[in-house]
Amino acid sequence: GEDVEQSLFLSVREGDSSVINCTYTDSSSTYLYWYKQEPGAGLQLLTYIFSNMDMKQDQRLTVLLNKKDKHLSLRIADTQTGDSAIYFCAESRNRGATNKLIFGTGTLLAVQP
């Protein structure tokens, strides 16, 4: 996961927008993903973006992709306490028989009531 970088912690107030940032290294990655992990649980796929897109919106989630800078961001509008979790970005690298997900170290989002 060292090749995909994220900030470790983000704190926001309920109702505000959250922006979680990620930088990746492999410009040939075809898909980029955002996963959410709640305490004691596995990872839940939130959304993904194909590499030829700049933006994808899905309800409260907006993903922005800057391929030139290899920068990915996840914006959560109207953040709720239930959004408190660790968020992982991941890139999909074509290696052999399958694409392999390379994960960042995760960003802990803390939502203050």
Place this chain on the structure above:
Amino acid sequence: DAGITQSPRHKVTETGTPVTLRCHQTENHRYMYWYRQDPGHGLRLIHYSYGVKDTDKGEVSDGYSVSRSKTEDFLLTLESATSSQTSVYFCAISVDRENTEAFFGQGTRLTVV
């Protein structure tokens, strides 16, 4: 939730003993993966399978072996457990190689003492 279960959910074992973790799916997905999650590293791929009896190494495969004798089961074996293998292990399944619909199990917390 996708039909993916891991067993056991928790295990404590002694150094030098063999350990096998099981991942069972009911989705009939072709691709299955084993990851380990450690603080500061995100998730790292150990081994993966792209079909029955078809497996390959991930980025941290040393000390681990896998087997997939049928579509629904993917076993991860630590032949001789070491303290460095204390971790949380996640199994994932995917319908395609792009991982656009990847589902994770709940994880197995393994402690090697």
